[in-house]
Structures are given as C-alpha cells and as structure tokens.
Amino acid sequence: MAELDLHTDRPHPARVYDYLLGGKDNFAADREAAQKGLQANPDSRIPPRENRLFLRRAVRYLAERGIDQFLDVGTGIPSAPNVHHVAQEITPTARIVYVDNDPIVLTHARALLTSHPSGRTDYIDADLRDVETILRSKALTDTLDLNRPVGLLLIAILHFIGDEHDPWAIVQRLLAALPPGSYLALSHLTGDFRPEAWEQVAEVYRKQGVTMKVRSRPEIERFFTGLDMIDPGLQILPAWHPDLGDPTDPAPSDAQVSVYGGVARKH
Ligand SMILES: C[S@@+](CC[C@H](N)C(=O)[O-])C[C@H]1O[C@@H](n2cnc3c(N)ncnc32)[C@H](O)[C@@H]1O
Numbered sequence: 001m002a003e004l005d006l007h008t009d010r011p012h013p014a015r016v017y018d019y020l021l022g023g024k025d026n027f028a029a030d031r032e033a034a035q036k037g038l039q040a041n042p043d044s045r046i047p048p049r050e051n052r053l054f055l056r057r058a059v060r061y062l063a064e065r066g067i068d069q070f071l072d073v074g075t076g077i078p079s080a081p082n083v084h085h086v087a088q089e090i091t092p093t094a095r096i097v098y099v100d101n102d103p104i105v106l107t108h109a110r111a112l113l114t115s116h117p118s119g120r121t122d123y124i125d126a127d128l129r130d131v132e133t134i135l136r137s138k139a140l141t142d143t144l145d146l147n148r149p150v151g152l153l154l155i156a157i158l159h160f161i162g163d164e165h166d167p168w169a170i171v172q173r174l175l176a177a178l179p180p181g182s183y184l185a186l187s188h189l190t191g192d193f194r195p196e197a198w199e200q201v202a203e204v205y206r207k208q209g210v211t212m213k214v215r216s217r218p219e220i221e222r223f224f225t226g227l228d229m230i231d232p233g234l235q236i237l238p239a240w241h242p243d244l245g246d247p248t249d250p251a252p253s254d255a256q257v258s259v260y261g262g263v264a265r266k267h
Pocket residue numbers: 013014017051052055073074075076077099100101102105126127128129154155156157160161
C-alpha cells in the first residue's frame with residue numbers, strides 16, 4: 001500500500017468520532033477538537049453512542065426482512081459490532097460493501113473484511129460526493145447484485161456534506177441505482193433542540209477546515225423524498241425501534257441525542 005498522508009495535524013471526523021466513542025485511533029488534533037466540542041456541548045459523547053446503537057438496530061431490522069446486501073457509506077473507523085457482524089448473525093451469506101474517504105479508515109479496512117466465510121465484504125476508498133466512482137467500482141459490482149434489493153446506509157455522514165454539494169441529489173442518485181424493495185437507513189445531526197451549542201460545535205470543525213452542517217427536521221425529512229417511510233417514521237434515535245436493541249439506561253433526552261434517524265423503502 002502506498003504511504004498515506006493521514007493529516008494528523010488537523011481533526012478528521014472519523015477520528016474525532018472514534019475519540020468520542022472511547023476509541024484509540026485518534027491524534028492530538030482530533031482530541032483537541034473533540035474537547036472543544038465537549039466544552040460547547042458537554043453531551044457530545046451521547047450522539048455517537050446512540051448512533052452506533054441505531055445503526056445496529058436498523059441493520060437488524062432490514063436483515064430480518066430479508067435484506068442480505070448492504071452499501072454502508074461513511075462507515076467510520078471499525079467499531080465492533082460492524083454492519084457485517086449484525087447482518088451475518090441473521091443471514092450468514094449477507095454481503096456488505098463499506099465506503100469511506102478517510103485514509104485512516106482505509107488503514108483499518110482489514111477489520112471490515114472479516115466476513116463470515118459464506119458471505120462477503122469489501123471496501124471502497126471513495127467520496128460520497130463522487131457517486132459514479134462508488135457505483136462503477138469493481139468492489140461494488142463484484143460484491144453486490146444491483147438487480148436485488150440493497151440496504152443503503154448513510155449513517156451520520158450527510159452532516160459532513162454542505163448544501164453547496166446538494167446532498168439531497170446525491171442520495172437520489174444512489175437510490176436511482178438500486179432496485180425497488182431497497183431501503184435507505186439514514187441518521188443526521190440536528191440543531192433543533194440546542195441550536196447555539198451545535199452551532200458552536202460546527203464552528204470548531206469549520207475553523208479546522210471540516211464542513212459540519214446540522215440540519216432541521218424538514219431538511220432531514222427531504223432525504224426520504226419519494227420513499228415509503230417505515231414506522232415509526234423519522235425519530236430522535238432512541239425512539240426508533242427500541243424493541244430491536246438494548247436501550248440506554250437512563251434514557252438520554254432528545255436534546256442530548258440531537259440526531260434524527262429513520263428507515264424508508266423504495267417502491
Ligand atoms: C461520524 S462518522 C460515522 C461512522 C458510522 N457511519 C457510524 O454511524 O458509526 C462519519 C464518517 O463519514 C466519513 N465521511 C465524511 N465525509 C465523507 C465523504 N464525503 N465521503 C465518504 N465518507 C465521508 C468520515 O470519514 C467518517 O468515517
């Protein structure tokens with residue numbers, strides 16, 4: 001593998017997220033940004049934790065409905081259980097393609113390639129904004145059968161894509177490549193409950209050259225345009241199918257979580 005420039009002098013979303021989850025794959029600049037974020041919003045560790053729990057519940061929900069192919073874009077530094085662990089526990093033959101644009105995630109991709117022998121996983125080093133590269137990638141076409149339904153996972157990634165890149169069109173382009181019966185599972189940070197605190201967190205990122213755009217409920221609902229929303233609709237994460245996992249005790253408030261999530265089906 002060619003030597004990668006990890007840009008350890010500035011924070012990267014995957015590494016800040018790793019730090020907030022209690023991981024070790026982060027550098028001083030990431031920890032500093034995370035600490036500044038924690039000063040602006042002392043509950044900053046709660047969204048990543050609830051987000052991982054939502055991801056696992058959503059994958060379980062889809063796998064239980066027969067979805068055995070997943071495209072997980074913005075996969076993050078591996079944090080077990082990952083998508084293939086959850087999906088292959090239900091369907092050992094499940095196939096998963098992971099995508100991220102951060103070189104540190106690439107260096108950890110091996111941990112994502114530990115598929116059950118009867119299933120398969122692969123990894124694409126690509127940017128969500130470059131949908132064509134993802135869709136044309138051999139790793140994708142060799143691993144997933146795009147004539148059969150796919151679970152598209154966009155979990156805590158779209159708030160790193162500014163409006164100027166039209167993230168809504170990006171989601172529609174990806175969905176257009178998937179057949180009816182496919183699903184979209186999505187989560188997204190919101191400033192609806194604590195606008196000032198989240199604006200300050202976003203500012204910490206922006207000053208370091210990282211886009212962070214928290215969005216309102218209607219802006220996040222727009223990502224599901226043209227799809228059939230699955231009950232209970234778009235929710236603050238712990239309220240989305242708590243039956244499918246172990247809820248956090250005591251339950252965090254909506255303001256502490258500040259992430260909406262939902263699942264919808266393409267007809
Ligand atoms: C907050 S983490 C979420 C990780 C995982 N989806 C989860 O929910 O636990 C966001 C991930 O999205 C990746 N990411 C951000 N912008 C991206 C882009 N434009 N293309 C691909 N990946 C991106 C980051 O590198 C990071 O790993």
